[in-house]
Amino acid sequence: MKHELVIDSLNDATDRIRVLTLRPGDGGRLPAHTAGAHLDFDLGTLGTRSYSLIDWPGDARPATTWRVAVQREDGGQGGSMQMHRFQPGERIAAAGPANDFELGDHPGPALLLAGGIGITPLISMATALAAAGRPFVLHYAARSRGVMGFAGALTEAFGENVTFHFDDEAPLDLAALFAGVDPATHLYVCGPKPMIEAARAAANAAGLPDAQIHFELFASPQPQEGDSAFEVEVASTGQVFTIPPGRSIIEVLEEGGLDLIHDCQRGDCGICQTEVLEGTPDHRDVVLSDSEKAEGKLMQICVSRAKSAKLVLDL
Numbered sequence: 001m002k003h004e005l006v007i008d009s010l011n012d013a014t015d016r017i018r019v020l021t022l023r024p025g026d027g028g029r030l031p032a033h034t035a036g037a038h039l040d041f042d043l044g045t046l047g048t049r050s051y052s053l054i055d056w057p058g059d060a061r062p063a064t065t066w067r068v069a070v071q072r073e074d075g076g077q078g079g080s081m082q083m084h085r086f087q088p089g090e091r092i093a094a095a096g097p098a099n100d101f102e103l104g105d106h107p108g109p110a111l112l113l114a115g116g117i118g119i120t121p122l123i124s125m126a127t128a129l130a131a132a133g134r135p136f137v138l139h140y141a142a143r144s145r146g147v148m149g150f151a152g153a154l155t156e157a158f159g160e161n162v163t164f165h166f167d168d169e170a171p172l173d174l175a176a177l178f179a180g181v182d183p184a185t186h187l188y189v190c191g192p193k194p195m196i197e198a199a200r201a202a203a204n205a206a207g208l209p210d211a212q213i214h215f216e217l218f219a220s221p222q223p224q225e226g227d228s229a230f231e232v233e234v235a236s237t238g239q240v241f242t243i244p245p246g247r248s249i250i251e252v253l254e255e256g257g258l259d260l261i262h263d264c265q266r267g268d269c270g271i272c273q274t275e276v277l278e279g280t281p282d283h284r285d286v287v288l289s290d291s292e293k294a295e296g297k298l299m300q301i302c303v304s305r306a307k308s309a310k311l312v313l314d315l
């Protein structure tokens with residue numbers, strides 16, 4: 001569902017994290033959403049940017065305003081800087097809410113794990129779990145106290161359920177975190193790719209199956225040094241496309257007229273997963289396991305690239 005929203009107010013959580021409170025542009029009602037949901041903001045030529053909705057205990061239900069937090073990435077592609085330029089009263093279009101990071105209903109305890117601005121969907125999850133009287137703990141890691149947003153509000157809202165970790169003081173120790181974990185625990189992790197991969201490995205090592213591990217990347221994929229162009233052949237038609245550095249397979253193929261199924265465009269939902277018939281993928285997602293990546297038969301075409309000069313995809 002598309003919405004025209006008005007910037008109701010702005011609050012800075014840190015030097016780089018700005019909270020935007022949004023209200024419906026037509027004065028109507030906002031649809032309900034569940035913890036972990038996000039909005040896709042239409043930033044015109046910059047494309048869309050997804051930000052998680054933040055719910056705190058005490059918020060009106062159903063919500064009369066929506067709240068998102070945007071961390072400014074000065075070296076990024078401009079989306080976060082554009083979001084930081086909005087002023088109260090300005091209008092912005094957004095689609096959603098959609099939820100690829102559902103809390104679900106299970107009897108076990110929840111372990112919420114956030115890295116940096118990845119805290120935003122987990123605030124809503126902690127709020128929902130606390131409201132339902134379900135057991136949870138929230139571990140929140142950041143580089144330092146100075147760059148961590150919402151620490152005071154989290155302590156006030158969730159007390160001893162929250163533990164903070166600072167890289168420059170006592171970094172998060174995943175092995176210690178998962179030592180003796182209740183086997184019924186569901187892990188919800190949101191943060192950068194290395195954190196998700198490390199948390200998933202530590203959780204697996206502690207005996208938690210993948211079915212109990214839920215994750216969402218907060219960062220959009222960034223070009224990597226050494227990225228070069230490669231070709232993609234569409235097996236069903238024989239069409240060949242060149243994917244330049246800085247552009248995804250999906251972007252180029254859609255521009256060429258193909259109708260592809262995708263969602264997150266970050267490499268964490270698995271919707272765009274495609275079979276590789278020839279060539280070697282360069283995996284950039286957090287969906288596939290290490291063994292699936294090594295096998296090279298599947299890839300997420302929203303973020304992954306190629307190690308070989310050409311890929312033939314089952315499209």
Ligand code: FES
Nearest residue numbers: 263265270272302
């Ligand atoms: S669209 Fe989500 S993994 Fe590709």
